[in-house]
Amino acid sequence: MSGLFDTHCHLNLEEHFPSPEQEIRLAHESGVERLCVVGIDVASSRRALELAKSYQGVYAIVGWHPSGANEFSARAIDDLERLAGDPNCVAVGEIGLDFHWKTATFEEQKSCLDAQLDLARRIGKPVVFHCREAYPELLAALESRDPWPYLFHCFSSSADDLGRALRLGAKLGVDGPVTYPKATDLRELLAISPRDAWVAGDRQSLPITRARFVGSRIAPRDLRLGRRRSRAGLARRLRRGR
Incomplete structure (x- = not known):
């Protein structure tokens, strides 16, 4: 396959995408040949795996989101391990720390994180992180462990945290958002880091010109438009040094 790859979408969340089958078809028609459906708990991870088993070019990422860590349990990790062991699951995620919403304590989130990091090592699969306003704490947790394949979804932090990652x-x-006028710091991080360190994931965020998407949810089929506008806008701003 040589088409686009949407590395992070949530077609498993019925409240946002009541007809994931149609979205997958539209994505394929628009040139998005592969996509990863990402879980946030056991139910959504199970649904992600169902979609991966049913459609060519669809893969599951299985995990428990930190915002719901207050509801995480030993039974949940057992369920996730069964799901993550399926060959249609390619990674554990999205997991991590989130200090923005304050729906779970640090202790709850850290326990949830550690259990899933251990799970990823047991089954030999990489990890996809969600991190918001918690990069120093998440990086410290990872630095205390042996190396492992990690991906920070939608990275946005300081130069120091970039170096640590x-x-x-x-x-x-x-x-x-790297193309937005106020995203100067993020563009500077992109410019000073190795090119092969970054993975494009336009689907999960809005492209430069957002008017078309006001009041609507971005879907995998919008990836081509977002990719084209993001590349053009980023190139213009890097040329201007801004």
């Missing part, structure tokens, strides 16, 4: 050998997700 790169020393871990992690890949970093770059999304549509």
